[in-house]
Amino acid sequence: EVQLVQSGAEVRKPGEPLKISCEASGYTFTQFWIGWVRQVPGRGLEWVGVTYPGASDTRYSPSVQGHVTISADTSTNTLYLQWSSLRASDTATYYCVRSTGRLFTKNDDWGPGSLVTVSS
């Protein structure tokens, strides 16, 4: 059984750094794309980006390119999403998602979500 266990809720101030995590189990971590989808309160879902741990290939949505970094540790099967300087607009629930094909439209497994709140 695939499990995606995410880190807990975080509250930060604008300008602060943050790194959230997602530990994957139940499948071969290096053989599937895995990434982050967010939902800003009152809005729809939005891809943040995805990475292929087996090849260190990472792709970002244009809206976040340069503002976040996605990384993966294949020794611990853990996916990370980090910011060096948070903005209020980063407030959202972030879901860890495993994609099994169809150019990132077949997203079979989702984590429970990590709420990130950025407020002064």
Add this chain to the structure above:
Amino acid sequence: QSALTQPPSASGSLGQSVTISCSGSSSDIGAYDYVSWYQRHPGKAPKLLLFDVNTRPSGVPDRFSGSKSGNTAFLTVSGVQPEDEADYFCNAYAGHKYVGVFGGGTKLTVL
């Protein structure tokens, strides 16, 4: 890339059929058959309902079906049940520059 457009709400009486639309463009839904739908109950993670426009993963009831016409995709729930009351999101491939686009979500109410 703009998000896909879904109606914010939809409703149907128990046992009726309900169809939810997802409007995109000739660069996403109109260009590829990579469209998927997700169901999300309050406080839960989204669940994959359909992929490749109308393919159900194992375990998804056959009352859920999908279709596409031009730049718009559709999710139909035939014979809605109380447990179908949830938010529904569409997702489409939008070309190599993008990871993909999602719709804004539709809240389905079962009357």
